[in-house]
Amino acid sequence: MKILEKSSLQAWKKVKKLGPDKTIALLKKKGLTGRGGAGFSTGLKWELTRKTKADERFIICNADEGEPGTFKDKLLLEEAPENIIEGILIAAYCIKAKQAYIYLRGEYISLKQKLESTISNLVRNSKIKIDIIQGAGAYICGDETAIISSIENKRGYPHFKPPYPPQKGLYGKPTVINNVETLANVPLALTKKDWSDNLRLFSISGDVSKPGVYELKINSKLGQIAKLAKAKSPKAVYFGAAGGLIPYKPNLIINSENICKEEASLGSCSLIFVSKSRNILDLALNISQFFKHESCGKCTPCREGNVHVLKLLEKIKTNQASKQDIELLEKLSKTIRDTALCGLGQSCTNHVLTALNQFNKEFKTK
Amino acid sequence: MIKLKINGEEVKAKEGEFIIDVAKKSSINIPHLCYNERLERIGACRLCVVEVKGMEKLQASCCTQVRDGMDINTHSPKVLDARRLNIQLLLANHDLNCTICKENLMCKVQKYASELMIEDSIFEDLERNEPPDNSSVSIRRDNNKCILCEQCVRICNDVQTVYAIGMAHRGVGTRITPNFNHNMKESSCINCGQCVVACPTGALTEKSDVQGVIDALNSDKFLIAQTAPSIRATLGELFGLPAGTPVTEKMVTALKQIGFDKVFDTDLGADITIIEEATEFIKRLKENKNLPLITTCCPAWIKFGEQFYYNELNKNMSTCRSPQAILASLVKTYYAKKINKDPKDIILVDIMPCTAKKYEILRPEFNGEADFVLTTVELAKLLKELNVDFLKLEDSEFDNPLGASSGAGDIFGRTGGVMEAALRTAADWLTKKDLKAIDYHSIRGMDEIKEAEIKIGKDKIKICVVHTMGAARKLLDQIKEGKSPYHFIEIMACYGGCIGGGGQPPSHNKEILKKRINALIKVDEKKKLRKSHKNPAATKLYKEYLGKPGSEKAHKLLHTKYSKKGYV
Numbered sequence: 001m002k003i004l005e006k007s008s009l010q011a012w013k014k015v016k017k018l019g020p021d022k023t024i025a026l027l028k029k030k031g032l033t034g035r036g037g038a039g040f041s042t043g044l045k046w047e048l049t050r051k052t053k054a055d056e057r058f059i060i061c062n063a064d065e066g067e068p069g070t071f072k073d074k075l076l077l078e079e080a081p082e083n084i085i086e087g088i089l090i091a092a093y094c095i096k097a098k099q100a101y102i103y104l105r106g107e108y109i110s111l112k113q114k115l116e117s118t119i120s121n122l123v124r125n126s127k128i129k130i131d132i133i134q135g136a137g138a139y140i141c142g143d144e145t146a147i148i149s150s151i152e153n154k155r156g157y158p159h160f161k162p163p164y165p166p167q168k169g170l171y172g173k174p175t176v177i178n179n180v181e182t183l184a185n186v187p188l189a190l191t192k193k194d195w196s197d198n199l200r201l202f203s204i205s206g207d208v209s210k211p212g213v214y215e216l217k218i219n220s221k222l223g224q225i226a227k228l229a230k231a232k233s234p235k236a237v238y239f240g241a242a243g244g245l246i247p248y249k250p251n252l253i254i255n256s257e258n259i260c261k262e263e264a265s266l267g268s269c270s271l272i273f274v275s276k277s278r279n280i281l282d283l284a285l286n287i288s289q290f291f292k293h294e295s296c297g298k299c300t301p302c303r304e305g306n307v308h309v310l311k312l313l314e315k316i317k318t319n320q321a322s323k324q325d326i327e328l329l330e331k332l333s334k335t336i337r338d339t340a341l342c343g344l345g346q347s348c349t350n351h352v353l354t355a356l357n358q359f360n361k362e363f364k365t366k
Numbered sequence: 367m368i369k370l371k372i373n374g375e376e377v378k379a380k381e382g383e384f385i386i387d388v389a390k391k392s393s394i395n396i397p398h399l400c401y402n403e404r405l406e407r408i409g410a411c412r413l414c415v416v417e418v419k420g421m422e423k424l425q426a427s428c429c430t431q432v433r434d435g436m437d438i439n440t441h442s443p444k445v446l447d448a449r450r451l452n453i454q455l456l457l458a459n460h461d462l463n464c465t466i467c468k469e470n471l472m473c474k475v476q477k478y479a480s481e482l483m484i485e486d487s488i489f490e491d492l493e494r495n496e497p498p499d500n501s502s503v504s505i506r507r508d509n510n511k512c513i514l515c516e517q518c519v520r521i522c523n524d525v526q527t528v529y530a531i532g533m534a535h536r537g538v539g540t541r542i543t544p545n546f547n548h549n550m551k552e553s554s555c556i557n558c559g560q561c562v563v564a565c566p567t568g569a570l571t572e573k574s575d576v577q578g579v580i581d582a583l584n585s586d587k588f589l590i591a592q593t594a595p596s597i598r599a600t601l602g603e604l605f606g607l608p609a610g611t612p613v614t615e616k617m618v619t620a621l622k623q624i625g626f627d628k629v630f631d632t633d634l635g636a637d638i639t640i641i642e643e644a645t646e647f648i649k650r651l652k653e654n655k656n657l658p659l660i661t662t663c664c665p666a667w668i669k670f671g672e673q674f675y676y677n678e679l680n681k682n683m684s685t686c687r688s689p690q691a692i693l694a695s696l697v698k699t700y701y702a703k704k705i706n707k708d709p710k711d712i713i714l715v716d717i718m719p720c721t722a723k724k725y726e727i728l729r730p731e732f733n734g735e736a737d738f739v740l741t742t743v744e745l746a747k748l749l750k751e752l753n754v755d756f757l758k759l760e761d762s763e764f765d766n767p768l769g770a771s772s773g774a775g776d777i778f779g780r781t782g783g784v785m786e787a788a789l790r791t792a793a794d795w796l797t798k799k800d801l802k803a804i805d806y807h808s809i810r811g812m813d814e815i816k817e818a819e820i821k822i823g824k825d826k827i828k829i830c831v832v833h834t835m836g837a838a839r840k841l842l843d844q845i846k847e848g849k850s851p852y853h854f855i856e857i858m859a860c861y862g863g864c865i866g867g868g869g870q871p872p873s874h875n876k877e878i879l880k881k882r883i884n885a886l887i888k889v890d891e892k893k894k895l896r897k898s899h900k901n902p903a904a905t906k907l908y909k910e911y912l913g914k915p916g917s918e919k920a921h922k923l924l925h926t927k928y929s930k931k932g933y934v
Contacts (some may be wrong), residue, residue, distance in 0.1 A: 013747065035439045080549065138536070143450070155533055158410040159408075160407070160408075160426065160429040160430075163429070253892075257582045290535060292538065293537060295536070295537040295538070295539070296536055296537065296540075297533075297535070297536045297537050297538065297539070297540030298408070298410050298411050298514075298540075299409070299411070299515065300411050300413070300452050300455055300456055300513075300514075301408070301412055301451075301452055301455065302458065303514070303537060304455035304458065304459055304536055304538060305455055306537070306538070307492065307538045308455065308458070308489045308490070311489075311490055328488060331447075332451065334450040335447070335448050335452065336696050337423070337442075338415075338422075338423050338448060339409065339412045339415050339424050339426075339448050339452060340412070341409055341412070341426070346423060
């Protein structure tokens with residue numbers, strides 16, 4: 001994999017020569033975009049943070065990889081921690097931050113020691129301090145504003161935006177929050193001539209014989225990916241849990257725009273293949289249980305709504321649902337999507353809406 | 367200035383303003399449950415959503431800033447559908463026994479359900495069987511009615527810095543609870559009741575003593591009521607009068623009509639508090655000892671001090687009892703003797719703006735001198751239950767000998783009032799004159815911390831007036847560090863002082879609180895007698911019974927002591 005090529009501080013040395021402004025300009029020119037799901041320009045994010053007037057700035061590396069079916073950051077934390085730390089150092093240098101945090105998913109505790117020794121090896125002569133903060137298992141703490149609350153020792157609640165973290169982030173100071181994969185790409189984007197923003201890590205799982213992390217180009221065909229991972233008679237593909245699902249189409253070209261047209265969201269490139277032997281309703285039940293459990297409880301539609309999404313799905317499962325129940329399920333799912341506070345709430349019923357739309361035959365009334 | 371459209375009408379707004387506030391200026395009241403102008407915005411209830419042209423998702427108007435050219439619809443079909451659905455979700459997880467709820471007809475969930483024309487529940491009812499927390503003497507908590515708007519938590523933590531309650535668990539299991547699931551009594555709650563004022567539902571209410579008072583009224587005891595300074599400025603609101611309409615005389619008539627034998631004025635207690643406190647202040651000033659002196663009329667602040675600052679600041683707290691406790695003491699000693707009754711045959715009911723007074727009267731130092739505290743809200747409920755047609759009542763005066771008061775007593779009910787009253791007396795005494803300049807404008811207004819330097823004769827006195835405990839904490843920390851520049855500090859726990867108390871008609875609206883304050887200022891200004899030490903009723907008491915201000919007898923009856931209090 002190209003992403004695992006070691007930079008060995010070559011980029012850090014180059015950045016020191018270039019200075020922050022030219023580094024940011026180079027990163028923008030190279031076109032690095034965020035890998036957390038939103039796909040925002042990394043250089044622009046850094047520039048906005050750097051330009052916000054403040055006496056202190058922070059870097060947060062989002063390593064709270066909690067989306068179901070997503071495990072590519074785990075691979076990077078295991079195999080390429082040097083590139084991640086180098087990326088953090090470069091980011092800190094560019095935005096004038098003296099303190100960086102790696103917000104590490106609670107379940108990834110086994111990776112902490114290696115990460116710590118990598119930090120102490122690389123950060124020896126730098127004024128930048130990097131600390132690891134361990135998550136406590138809440139899915140919501142993958143949301144950037146909830147990470148901020150969590151690091152501030154507050155309840156892991158998301159916060160409305162704007163203000164965005166580059167304006168007002170950790171402790172009210174301008175903050176860059178980048179995904180692990182984004183930061184791991186920083187040194188490579190700055191030094192490798194053949195680096196391309198289109199090369200991504202895909203987490204492939206579900207009904208496949210060869211699950212795992214694949215390095216693939218955006219615009220690959222879905223059929224190609226299915227073949228690589230040896231998908232078993234696929235019927236649908238889920239993009240994590242929050243991204244929703246699409247019916248399996250081998251000729252579909254995988255990029256954000258196309259997935260968006262299918263009313264799902266590519267997010268951080270997690271593909272969960274579903275074979276024809278499975279019932280979409282069962283999967284909808286499973287995912288709804290997950291979201292009911294992981295809703296933080298702050299806003300009404302997500303906290304209360306997910307309970308009733310699950311109740312209505314259970315009603316369908318037990319053949320007790322009327323046509324009105326299915327209509328209510330759709331209306332409720334749309335209201336949660338349109339009125340919830342954070343990204344989690346706004347996306348947690350994507351899977352229900354697509355399933356109702358594309359697999360409506362599986363949602364039977366009494 | 368930027369231009370935008372709300373429901374097709376062009377509106378001007380300032381950059382940085384939020385949609386909900388801009389809409390309000392155009393006479394559009396967007397429904398909201400978690401938004402409170404006093405608190406940090408959180409955007410949790412999602413009832414205030416509006417449609418913004420060009421944006422796919424609905425926007426919460428309480429936490430979305432206006433932008434130039436924005437085109438907003440506050441009542442499109444999509445908006446109304448979403449609001450109806452979100453309130454339905456709340457109703458499915460809310461105790462719907464509205465008719466037997468204390469907040470009935472005052473509840474905002476009920477109001478919005480009605481306004482959004484909710485007829486049938488569309489969601490399966492979720493069972494909620496948490497027993498209410500009745501452990502506190504001031505505040506009742508019923509989580510079955512909680513809609514998790516977090517206003518109480520934000521008031522308690524961010525504004526009051528008391529941290530008695532917080533959020534626990536997550537998702538639909540989220541609950542508001544005192545630390546470690548303890549009850550309210552064991553918590554650090556200072557009983558200020560600001561959470562009760564904020565709570566839009568019946569989840570947080572005052573602990574009711576109405577039934578006890580009804581029983582007392584039907585007993586053969588001698589019934590006395592005393593009414594705190596601020597009640598006259600707020601009670602009318604609960605009978606439909608505009609905020610800031612004083613109803614002193616009707617209130618007295620009402621209490622007489624329902625069976626009180628005598629109605630006394632806590633304002634006289636306030637005058638005596640001032641006489642004692644001014645004496646105390648001048649003594650400390652001359653000895654330059656235990657300064658700054660901190661007023662102690664507010665029972666919520668006292669518990670706060672005893673919990674968090676006892677060791678360091680016990681010496682700074684005035685030993686004077688609150689006006690309530692002073693009048694209670696005089697009723698059960700001086701007055702009982704005067705009318706030749708056993709104090710046990712007298713029942714004293716305090717009408718107070720305050721849930722913390724319910725805690726105060728139970729303090730062992732006060733020997734149970736007051737029997738009940740009713741808040742303003744409870745008094746209105748009592749009068750309604752006893753069929754009083756309040757607005758049609760004739761006027762009547764407070765009873766003697768504990769009914770005459772100065773204007774200085776009246777202003778106790780607002781932030782800065784105790785300080786102003788104390789200065790009126792202290793300045794006269796220090797200069798040995800009858801000063802004409804008695805309006806201390808520099809310590810009026812709604813700023814949380816107001817400081818001034820006052821020249822009295824040769825002395826320059828630095829004073830500070832503070833309301834809300836979060837603001838007070840800053841001053842208390844200063845004293846703790848030995849860096850306080852002040853001689854005299856007034857602390858009130860509630861926003862605006864007692865007119866914004868935990869037992870008042872619920873409002874944190876600055877304009878409403880200002881109107882209540884102005885009502886008290888006017889009551890004071892209209893009086894000829896505006897200095898506590900000039901009140902003949904007070905001077906007569908000293909002459910007949912108490913001796914000199916600060917005397918041994920005065921100390922026994924009018925002063926108190928404090929003790930360290932623990933909490934979980």
